[in-house]
Amino acid sequence: MDVKAAAPSLEAPASRPLDGTVVRALGDTVPVRVAVARLRALGCSVETGGGPPPLDAPAGRLRVVRAPWIAGDQALPDCRIGWSGPVKVPMTGERDVQAACGIMQVHGRTAAEPRALGIDYASVCAGVLAAQAITAGMLAALRGGADVRATTSVAQAAALALTQYVAVATTDPGSGSGSSRPEPEPGPERTPPFRSADGVRFEIETFRAETWLRFWTELGAERSAIVAGWPPFQQRFATGTCALPAGLQAAVAALDHLALRRAAEEAGVSIVTVNDAGTPLPPPPGSPWRLRPLPDSPSPGAAPASDGPSRGVEGGPLAGMRVVEATNRVQGPLSGHVLGLLGADVVRLEPPGGDPMRGVPPMAGECSARFLALNRGKGAVEADLKTEAGRERALRLAASSDVFLQNWAPGRAERFGLDAADLAAVQRRLVYAYAGGWGEVLPAPQPMGTDYLVQAHTGVAALLSPPGAPPAPTLMTIIDVLGALISAEGVVAGLLGATRTGTGVQVETGLADAGRLLRESHDPGARTAARTAPVVSDLAAMAADPAYAALFETDGAAVYSRAPWTFARPSSWQRGAI
Structure with a gap:
């Protein structure tokens, strides 16, 4: 990150790294x-x-x-x-x-x-x-x-x-196709969102089979429908479809929204109402990426030596820079992938045994096609961050890196001893990036910050529906992808700010920022050009x-x-x- 010596010095605040341009x-x-x-x-x-x-x-x-x-x-x-x-x-x-x-x-x-x-x-x-x-x-x-x-x-x-x-569609069918269960035909009575007895449309989210079972059992759904519904619900992020047994929609249709919300809270399932496109959102933050200086920290003394692979990418505006990434699912890994496409050397921190997503079918050779779509070209270092040895390994990587990117659940960075202040102690010019969910859009305690819940709450789902149709999120992961692009955009801005000021920068983005941007960019009065492409x-x-x-x-x-x-x-x- 050495600045060209002949360049004039003009300091800019961390939140506005393009000042003067x-x-x-x-x-x-x-x-x-x-x-x-x-x-x-x-x-x-x-x-x-x-x-x-x-x-x-x-x-x-x-x-x-x-x-x-x-x-x-x-x-x-x-x-x-x-x-x-x-x-x-x-x-x-x-x-x-x-x-x-x-x-x-x-x-x-x-x-x-x-x-x-x-x-x-x-x-x-x-x-x-x-x-x-x-x-x-x-x-x-x-x-x-x-x-x-x-x-x-x-x-x-x-x-x-x-x-x-595309990766999944082009993978050899013999490598595995996920669930082999035949799915029922799609239709409004089988595909989320759900509709309560008093007419409230809502989305639910859970990544755990036991909470799914608990929720639907509380609602009185038949066990066969609960079991059959879990695979398509769990895999909808990957498949873009979610055809559920009709009995699940019937179970929610028999109860009012308040009763359903109570059942979800007791089961540990997140539940979010599908809002109209005009539903007001909180005022936007001063910086869409919440760029701010890295916290001051005590003098660390000598920085620990780096371990782990170095797999730099030749060319690109970020060539020679290293990103340490501790992320999962879509938003975080795709953000790191975009930084790699810009030329950065990206190294993943993964748990012992590697990221479980590496083994999720369909497989492209020895690794998941979907995982490779978001992570190919990255290095990987395994570390158990719950242990002192794992934490020290992460600190050593951060000490010789330009960016630390994570999308852990709120509070986990502090529990690991790897929050912004901890890493500032070993790398004062670090860009510490958090790719989160809701930001300030919802108060604590927040529901899970996932694509479909954010579409529902921010009103994006209502923008997607044809005239006269009730609002419904698309099962294409539009919020995850745009959220990843916004995260990478914030990291690049943070790197520019750190280079101009010589001090570290914090970057915080969320999936809700993607929902807000889609809302702000939509012009309902704009004329749509006729389609001519096949x-x-x-x-x-x-x-x-x-x-x-x-x-x-x-x-x-x-x-x-x-x-x-x-x-x-x-x-x-x-x-x-x-």
């Missing part, structure tokens, strides 16, 4: 509007209204035109945004991308037919990725790097959002189609999305003002 934006599209808002929140001044986007960036362009804290001879970042990008299928808007890149296929699984999301989801993701490219480019420029100019597209954002589903109905066929070759890569056992940006050296770009 001016960006010129072209295009009035959702990706540009999202990116502009993100850059302004980081302290950047943005000039807009300069006309339509150029032909080589039909969804918009962002260009840094002033950064007084960068040496005068250093090239400044630029990001061009397309719709189809490198895909050889013409796309001119969000609906084309949703159709041609598989979003309609995954979202429509519960209805057994392709369906469009009612929001500009891929465009919002592309806007976050574009802002992230500019911020990462500024970091690279400050460090004396050259890979500061980027291209991205809404199609590439969509492919990243679907990487887990609808993908088979993800495996899409991944094998030569027209999509630039979107995907394979390890021989499964197919995964490539990095959603291409970074180029300034000499390979045509220079010119915008």
Whole structure:
């Protein structure tokens, strides 16, 4: 993280690491509007209204035109945004991308037919990725790097959002397919959300079979329906479907919402009402990433030596930086994966025996295809963090790293002795990142912070439903993915702030931030462009189609999305003002 010696010094607060930067934006599209808002929140001044986007960036362009804290001879970042990008299928808007890149296929699984999301989801993701490219480019420029100019597209954002589903769809069927139980046909009486006797629609969540059994037994459901319902409920994050026995919906329909809430609380199941799109949310935080200086800590003396593998990635704006990641499920691992795609060396902290998700079918060789979609290319160090030896191993890794990323349940970092203050004692310039759930959106005690519960509470579920239909979350993991992109965006901003100030930075993001962003980015009065692109109905066929070759890569056992940006050296770009 050494700053180029010739660069002028201009200190910025941790929460606004782009202070002093001016960006010129072209295009009035959702990706540009999202990116502009993100850059302004980081302290950047943005000039807009300069006309339509150029032909080589039909969804918009962002260009840094002033950064007084960068040496005068250093090239400044630029990001061009397309719709189809490198895909050889013409796309001119969000609906084309949703159709041609598989979003309609995954979202429509519960209805057994392709369906469009009612929001500009891929465009919002592309806007976050574009802002992230500019911020990462500024970091690279400050460090004396050259890979500061980027291209991205809404199609590439969509492919990243679907990487887990594509990996599963392209895995050899003989490697395992999860549950072999035949599922009932999907339908509103079989698919969450649930509806109480007094008409309240709600979602539930639990990761534990015993709490699932306790809840439904209390409601009087038949044991055969309870047992049959657990596999599709547990696997809905991976499959995008959840066809439950009709007896479960009948059990909740016989009780009012208050009785159901009491039963859920007694069983240890989280329950959240499905809100309307206009339901007010608390005021947003001052920084969308809650960027702030790392806590002061006593002088640590000599930092402990690092152990564990070093598997750096050549190239990319984060090349030479190390991320230690202690995460599970989707949001945290995908955040770390995005940082790896930007060039960082990412090392996972896993429990003794490795992350259990490595063995969840379908398998791509010796590892879960879904796990590899989020974690391939990362190193791994096993440590029992409940022991002093495991804690010391984690501290040694953090002492020689630039980022520590975790998504533990609230309070666990303190119990491990690995909270922000603990790690600041061994690495004063560390970026300590927490990828959480609800943030300040709900008071304690909070329900589980998971994708579908956040969709329900924030009103996103209501934005997805066709006119006249009751609100229902999509089972495509839109909040987990966007939450991961926001987490990685915050880490890159934290790295820029730490590099400019020479002090560590805390970053805290949540899945609720993804829900808020989707709400804020939705324009109910906007006209939807007519779709002209074909609808993908088979993800495996899409991944094998030569027209999509630039979107995907394979390890021989499964197919995964490539990095959603291409970074180029300034000499390979045509220079010119915008």
